[in-house]
Amino acid sequence: MKVSRKIVLHFPARLVEEPIAYRLVKDYNLQFNILKASIIPDSEGFVVLELSGSQEDYDRGIRFLAKTGVKIEALSQNVVRNEDKCTHCGACLTICPTGAFEVDPITREVLFVHDRCIACANCIKACPPRAMELHF
Amino acid sequence: MSKTIEEINSKIRSGKVVVVNAEEVIDIVRHRGLSQAASEIDVVTTGTFAPMCSSGIYFNIGHSKPRIKLEAGKTYLNDVPAYTGFAATDVMIGATALPEDDPRNKIHPGDFNYGGGHVIEDLVSGKDITLSATSYGTDCYPRKKLDTLINIQSLNEAVFFSLRNCYQNYNVAVNTSDKTIYTYLGIIKPRLGNAMYCSAGQLSPLLNDPYYKTIGIGTRLFLGGGTGYISWHGTQHSPSAPRTDNGVPKRGAATLSLTGDLKQMNARWLRGVSMQGYGASLGVGVGIPIPILNEEILEYTAITDEDIFTAVVDYSTAFPNNLPDILGETSYAQLKSGTIRLGSKSIPTASLSSYRRALEISNILKDWIASGNFLLTAPVAPIPGAESGQSTRPLNYRPVERNNC
Ligand code: SF4
Ligand code: SF4
Numbered sequence: 001m002k003v004s005r006k007i008v009l010h011f012p013a014r015l016v017e018e019p020i021a022y023r024l025v026k027d028y029n030l031q032f033n034i035l036k037a038s039i040i041p042d043s044e045g046f047v048v049l050e051l052s053g054s055q056e057d058y059d060r061g062i063r064f065l066a067k068t069g070v071k072i073e074a075l076s077q078n079v080v081r082n083e084d085k086c087t088h089c090g091a092c093l094t095i096c097p098t099g100a101f102e103v104d105p106i107t108r109e110v111l112f113v114h115d116r117c118i119a120c121a122n123c124i125k126a127c128p129p130r131a132m133e134l135h136f
Numbered sequence: 137m138s139k140t141i142e143e144i145n146s147k148i149r150s151g152k153v154v155v156v157n158a159e160e161v162i163d164i165v166r167h168r169g170l171s172q173a174a175s176e177i178d179v180v181t182t183g184t185f186a187p188m189c190s191s192g193i194y195f196n197i198g199h200s201k202p203r204i205k206l207e208a209g210k211t212y213l214n215d216v217p218a219y220t221g222f223a224a225t226d227v228m229i230g231a232t233a234l235p236e237d238d239p240r241n242k243i244h245p246g247d248f249n250y251g252g253g254h255v256i257e258d259l260v261s262g263k264d265i266t267l268s269a270t271s272y273g274t275d276c277y278p279r280k281k282l283d284t285l286i287n288i289q290s291l292n293e294a295v296f297f298s299l300r301n302c303y304q305n306y307n308v309a310v311n312t313s314d315k316t317i318y319t320y321l322g323i324i325k326p327r328l329g330n331a332m333y334c335s336a337g338q339l340s341p342l343l344n345d346p347y348y349k350t351i352g353i354g355t356r357l358f359l360g361g362g363t364g365y366i367s368w369h370g371t372q373h374s375p376s377a378p379r380t381d382n383g384v385p386k387r388g389a390a391t392l393s394l395t396g397d398l399k400q401m402n403a404r405w406l407r408g409v410s411m412q413g414y415g416a417s418l419g420v421g422v423g424i425p426i427p428i429l430n431e432e433i434l435e436y437t438a439i440t441d442e443d444i445f446t447a448v449v450d451y452s453t454a455f456p457n458n459l460p461d462i463l464g465e466t467s468y469a470q471l472k473s474g475t476i477r478l479g480s481k482s483i484p485t486a487s488l489s490s491y492r493r494a495l496e497i498s499n500i501l502k503d504w505i506a507s508g509n510f511l512l513t514a515p516v517a518p519i520p521g522a523e524s525g526q527s528t529r530p531l532n533y534r535p536v537e538r539n540n541c
Contacts, residue, residue: 001245001316056316056326087185087407087419087493091322093474093486094330103474108491125247126323128187128409128488129419 004052005120006035010071011045020068021047028061029053055122059097062120066098072118078134079119081112085131095126137175138430141514144178148508155179155425155505157498158339158437165438170431173438179505179512180437182341183358183423183497186334186489187409189320190300190371191418192230193256193398196292197267199225204279209271213255220269224277227267228297229255231418244413245318251416254408259288260360261403294398296360296406300370302422304342304389305377305446308333308466308476310483313452318413322488324451331448331476331483336494337441337468341424342390344437346383347522348375350426352515357394358423358501361405363510364396369519374527383436386445386465390519394422405497419490423497425505427512441468448478458530 011020016039024030030053039045051058065072088110092101100116101123103109123132147153154177156164161180165173197206206220211227215235219228233252240246259265264285273280288294309332311317311324318324321332337343345351355366370391377387405421428434447462454461466476472491475482504510520526 087490089186089419089490089493090487091332094325094332094484095323095486108472108495110492125245125410125412128322128411128417129407130249130410 001055002052003055003058003121004050005058006048006050007118008073009047009049009065010073011039011047012069013043015069016041016043016045018068020065020070023064024051024061028064029057030061058120059122062097062118079114079117079121079123080133082131082133085129086110086127087129087131089128092123092127092132095122096120097122137171139178139428141427141429141512144427145511147178148505148511151506151508153178153505155181155502157495157502158182158344158426159495159498161434161437162338162440165434170435174428174431174434177428177434180344180426180428180434181423181498181501181505182336182339182344182426183421183494183501184302184336184340184489185405185419185421185493185497186336187320187411187417188298188301188420189232189417190230191256191296191298191420192228192252193259193294193296194226194228195294195398197225197227197286198290198292200279200282200284202279203277204269204271204282205274205277206269206271206282209269211267211269213265213267214250214258215266215268216250216252216255231256232415234416241413246413248410248412248414248416251408251410253416253418256418257403257406257408259294260398260401260406262288288399296364296394296396296398296401297367298370298392298394298420300372300391301394301420302341302370302392303335304340304346304391305385305444306334306388307447307449307455308471308485309451309455310448310463310478311452312450312463317452318411319451319455320411320414320417321451322486323412328478328481328483331471331485332488333446333468333471333485334488335446335468336489336491337444337472338439339491339494339498341422342392343384343439343444345424345426345433346379346385346436348390348519349433349436350429350515351392351424352518354513354516355424356510356513357425358421358497358504359394359396360398360401360421362396362398362400362402364394364422366392366515366519367395368393372528373520375520375522376525376527379522380443380445382439382443384439384444387447392519421493421497423501425501425510425512441472444468448476
């Protein structure tokens, strides 16, 4: 399955000169389209880009980015859980690349930790009662 | 010491009954011992909430003026095809039916946003449903077309009916191939990327009465938020599955056919679900009370997730090809810990069955019983047990020879 998503990458100063985009292409087979960028050597920078490739490569690429210390944000889209629809089954747990879902070990409630969400949209169609919604 | 169902029911009537759920009973038995706990506890409640294919409903819409016979015609509910091969105004629809124009898996994986399970959820939540039918017309049933809104309140009867619910135990699905697979157990990532399971484990009805000593035909239960009954054993009932020393099956094993008044049920417990790349289904909530007639029955209900095992099955090869191979066995305690081990590999787990909702069901049933609103029943007949030798046979495939002239 092919995916294409717009994301914002915030680079801390130490990473600005790393060949991160090159690795996304070479090691993760991803294509990107830079929509906006502000990168000045030795200070913080950001890039808005559209990243596309197969779902698996995309997930691996996002994991690589997260590991380098780049902060990833969704662009103008907001992932929300419809609490009336969520049945706390847990099907989303192994689908989310950033571990935004957690089970409370006592109540077995499935918690959605919004801060960890990078709006990759994997959970939207993986949630059986379709409780995860993408609001633009 | 032992009790009868009649004695328990008179305690329910007088408000003196002691009811606990199948999670609470574990600690009680641990602390007070089997014999004291058995004298104190009258009922243990169980629960499960998970997608259950093979669920459906039927209803009677009443006769139109002029009359139409839906049988042998075509009938759709919100564009989803229904089955009418019974009689003029009886309609049946199953959880997995799909609109004819649904693209299915043409663009893989398909979405399956709306199917029979969603029609059932909409009907039960009181929404108007479109019924569109065509038929051929007869002298006594002249009408050939019907396009109408229907609502659960105006139906003559609306009944939940399943061919198979409440699997006693269930496979854990993994994927050893190099690509993601989309199954009825959810999305399974390549190279053992995750493991999907689907059981409430220690809370699940049939795991708490592994030999069906109290659960049988006629057992009254919580079904979809209302009251239901066991009408028969379910299809694919396989009580001869291998068991651990505590008597609990390590494979699918028993199933139940359930029925109940749909008008009493509600959408919190009958929920349309979409399995990406697979199809539509219905999430169903079921809770069965277990009368504690003696210590043996209590001991079965005190089972813990550590002592319930199931098979890990490769859904990229063994399952689709209907091969008996399994990759290993694991306990529900391991599954619920978040990772299982298979050889040297540790695999993150996720569940399709909601333990939290299962617990909620067991507590609702507890309240119904404690408040005197729900009496227990003795089975009118047993379902086939472990000694029956009954198991599910594969299809005896006999290719049809056709001459092509
Ligand atoms: S898959 Fe959907 S319903 Fe299940 S816990 Fe996650 S958000 Fe809730
Ligand atoms: S969109 Fe869903 S799957 Fe993706 S990061 Fe957010 S919560 Fe996780």
